[in-house]
Amino acid sequence: MTTTTPESLAIAAEGLRKAYGDKLVLDGIDLVVPTGSVFALLGPNGAGKTTAVKILSTLITADGGQAQVGGHDLATDPQSVRAAIGVTGQFSAVDGLITGEENMLLMADLHHLSRAEGRRVTAELLERFDLVEAAKKPASTYSGGMKRRLDIA
Numbered sequence: 001m002t003t004t005t006p007e008s009l010a011i012a013a014e015g016l017r018k019a020y021g022d023k024l025v026l027d028g029i030d031l032v033v034p035t036g037s038v039f040a041l042l043g044p045n046g047a048g049k050t051t052a053v054k055i056l057s058t059l060i061t062a063d064g065g066q067a068q069v070g071g072h073d074l075a076t077d078p079q080s081v082r083a084a085i086g087v088t089g090q091f092s093a094v095d096g097l098i099t100g101e102e103n104m105l106l107m108a109d110l111h112h113l114s115r116a117e118g119r120r121v122t123a124e125l126l127e128r129f130d131l132v133e134a135a136k137k138p139a140s141t142y143s144g145g146m147k148r149r150l151d152i153a
Contacts, residue, residue, distance in 0.1 A: 008034060008035055009032060009033065009034060009035060009068070009071070010033045010034065010035045010036075010037070010039075010069070010070060011031055011032070011033040011039075011056060011067070011068070011069055012031070012032055012033075012067065012068045013029060013030060013031040013032075013052075013056065013065065013066070013067035013068075014030050014065055014066055014067070015028045015029070015030065015064060015065035015066065016028070016029040016030075016031075016052065016055060016062050016064070016065035016066075016067060017029075017062060017063045017064035017065050018048070018051050018055065018060070018062055018063050019063055025046075025048045025051050026048045026051055026052060026055075026062070028064075028065065029048070029052060029065070031052075031067075041053070053087070055067065055074070056069055056074070057069075057081075057082070057085060057087045058074060058078040058081050058082055061074075061075075062074070069081045069084065069085060070084035070085065072084060086152045086153075092147045092148060092150075092151045093151055094139045094142070094147050094150050094151050095139060096138060096139045096140030097138065097139075097140065098138065098139065099135060099136050099137060099138055099139065100126065100131050100134055100135045100136075100137065100139050100142065100146075100150050101122060101126065101135040101136060103139055103150060104121075104122040104125060104126065104135075104150070104153060105118055105119070105122055108121055108122055125153040126153070128153070129149040129150070129152065129153040130149070131146065131149060131150060131153065134146060
């Protein structure tokens with residue numbers, strides 16, 4: 001049996017709770033996801049999947065419990081959690097009317113990067129996500145997987 005340590009876990013959550021008014025949507029969720037594994041969060045509508053993801057990505061705070069993502073504590077170090085992850089939703093946020101490169105440069109502008117830094121980061125991410133060849137093409141021509149990679153980048 002392999003022993004897991006905080007450093008070997010992508011996600012570690014214990015007792016996560018969340019309520020909206022009288023409606024309890026998460027009731028003590030425990031979750032352990034080893035680094036490098038593939039993980040799927042499945043359940044019926046209203047089971048709390050989206051709420052759990054929002055908590056783990058620091059978009060909302062839990063009412064109880066504790067969690068670490070990438071070894072960073074959600075409550076005490078949310079900025080490091082955000083720096084360590086990428087989150088994409090069910091539908092792509094890619095603008096199909098502009099190129100993949102232009103989508104990336106727009107995000108760089110929204111993150112207040114200088115022009116030079118935005119171009120550097122854009123080039124690096126296009127390379128990392130294997131989108132260099134398609135960078136000058138309209139994102140509407142991308143396959144679903146390419147759009148997903150651009151969305152994550």
